Amino acid sequence: MAAQEPSPPSSIESNKPGFPKKILANNHEDKHLCNSCQKILRRPLQAQCGHRFCTYCFHRTVSSGPQKCNACIKEDLFEEPTSILKQGGAFPDNAARREVEALAAVCPNEGCTWTGTIKEFEANHEGHCDFMIILCPSCKELMRANEQERHNERECPERTLNCKYCKEPFLLKNIKAHDEICPKYPMICEGCAKKKIPREKYVDHIKFCNKFKAPCRFHVVGCNTSVEMEKVHDHERQCSYEHLNLLLHFIMGIKVSLESLQPQTLEVAGHKLQELHQSLQELETKMSQLGQPVQGVCGPSLTAFAPLPSAVGAALELQLQGEKSKVCELNRRLQQLELKVNTFENIVCVLNREVERSSSTMEASTRQHRLDQDKIEILNNKWMSQRTEVTSQLDFFKRV
Ligand SMILES: [Zn+2]
Ligand SMILES: [Zn+2]
Ligand SMILES: [Zn+2]
Ligand SMILES: [Zn+2]
Numbered sequence: 001m002a003a004q005e006p007s008p009p010s011s012i013e014s015n016k017p018g019f020p021k022k023i024l025a026n027n028h029e030d031k032h033l034c035n036s037c038q039k040i041l042r043r044p045l046q047a048q049c050g051h052r053f054c055t056y057c058f059h060r061t062v063s064s065g066p067q068k069c070n071a072c073i074k075e076d077l078f079e080e081p082t083s084i085l086k087q088g089g090a091f092p093d094n095a096a097r098r099e100v101e102a103l104a105a106v107c108p109n110e111g112c113t114w115t116g117t118i119k120e121f122e123a124n125h126e127g128h129c130d131f132m133i134i135l136c137p138s139c140k141e142l143m144r145a146n147e148q149e150r151h152n153e154r155e156c157p158e159r160t161l162n163c164k165y166c167k168e169p170f171l172l173k174n175i176k177a178h179d180e181i182c183p184k185y186p187m188i189c190e191g192c193a194k195k196k197i198p199r200e201k202y203v204d205h206i207k208f209c210n211k212f213k214a215p216c217r218f219h220v221v222g223c224n225t226s227v228e229m230e231k232v233h234d235h236e237r238q239c240s241y242e243h244l245n246l247l248l249h250f251i252m253g254i255k256v257s258l259e260s261l262q263p264q265t266l267e268v269a270g271h272k273l274q275e276l277h278q279s280l281q282e283l284e285t286k287m288s289q290l291g292q293p294v295q296g297v298c299g300p301s302l303t304a305f306a307p308l309p310s311a312v313g314a315a316l317e318l319q320l321q322g323e324k325s326k327v328c329e330l331n332r333r334l335q336q337l338e339l340k341v342n343t344f345e346n347i348v349c350v351l352n353r354e355v356e357r358s359s360s361t362m363e364a365s366t367r368q369h370r371l372d373q374d375k376i377e378i379l380n381n382k383w384m385s386q387r388t389e390v391t392s393q394l395d396f397f398k399r400v
């Protein structure tokens with residue numbers, strides 16, 4: 001099949017060149033061939049020179065003006081003006097046509113067992129043969145006519161399919177991607193196991209499905225629980241102490257990272273911390289407005305208040321996320337500052353060692369000084385006692 005070409009389109013009108021030679025059940029004779037296309041004559045015309053052409057081939061030849069007859073030139077019969085082919089210069093050769101059309105024919109398409117005459121072929125079989133080779137207009141693959149339906153429906157890689165769910169037509173290669181976004185694609189609720197929820201209704205479903213599990217609203221500060229919708233109240237009531245604790249830890253963490261910063265950044269950080277404290281206070285106020293007593297973050301009786309309205313939770317969440325990114329930025333600056341501090345610490349270490357060495361030298365001199373003073377004192381004492389002795393001897397001699 002690879003060597004074959006698509007069959008020419010079917011037409012009863014004479015707008016086609018001749019029949020392929022292999023249509024003949026027997027050998028062909030030259031007089032049955034068109035002098036232009038060299039195939040079996042279709043609707044032959046005879047030119048003034050006597051040469052025959054398919055109607056189609058003749059008109060095509062003279063469409064751009066009069067032409068010399070190549071057959072005349074080849075047979076060395078060229079003669080003006082007879083050998084000049086021109087519009088209106090040929091007449092239907094009905095005798096030749098009858099002769100050709102009566103010839104025994106077989107279908108030229110491989111695999112086809114049709115037989116008849118050329119006339120019957122043109123009237124009934126040409127263009128209707130199941131074995132003719134056609135071209136898929138989408139994927140350009142060649143196939144037999146009887147394979148076209150299967151090809152179009154099941155094989156053509158370029159075929160379009162209607163989406164099973166939304167019924168919109170899509171190219172086969174795009175249908176997988178479409179499944180991912182088809183608004184009617186059937187989804188399964190992981191909570192209540194309900195099937196065939198169209199994607200466009202899924203969000204609405206899980207919003208109200210009591211069995212759908214969603215992460216606890218306090219996951220931003222570290223609660224890892226996923227809770228069924230109908231148990232959110234219970235969870236938030238039971239874990240309110242833990243939630244507030246997580247919040248406190250979160251804020252304390254921020255506080256610690258802020259406190260280790262340099263004074264100028266510390267000022268900014270202190271401001272932020274204040275904001276956080278304020279939002280925590282607001283939160284507590286709102287909780288108490290909900291009708292339940294709140295006795296501070298670490299209070300013991302936090303088991304019975306209503307869950308936060310989601311707007312408050314969302315606002316808090318937003319704020320916390322904002323604070324988180326600010327803390328990240330501050331941490332970055334903190335690391336830079338830490339580097340500088342390390343350098344300073346090294347310098348201070350060296351200086352300390354220097355000071356230590358100097359002070360031990362000083363201690364030694366002090367000790368020496370003290371020893372010297374002691375000697376001086378002893379000498380002084382000696383000198384004093386000798387002086388006293390000398391004075392008393394002098395007194396003795398004066399008396400004497
Ligand atoms: Zn022809
Ligand atoms: Zn001729
Ligand atoms: Zn056939
Ligand atoms: Zn195709």
Ligand SMILES: [Zn+2]
Nearest residue numbers: 163165166182
């Ligand atoms: Zn769809």
Ligand SMILES: [Zn+2]
Nearest residue numbers: 189191192209
């Ligand atoms: Zn559900």
Ligand SMILES: [Zn+2]
Nearest residue numbers: 216218223225
């Ligand atoms: Zn939780």
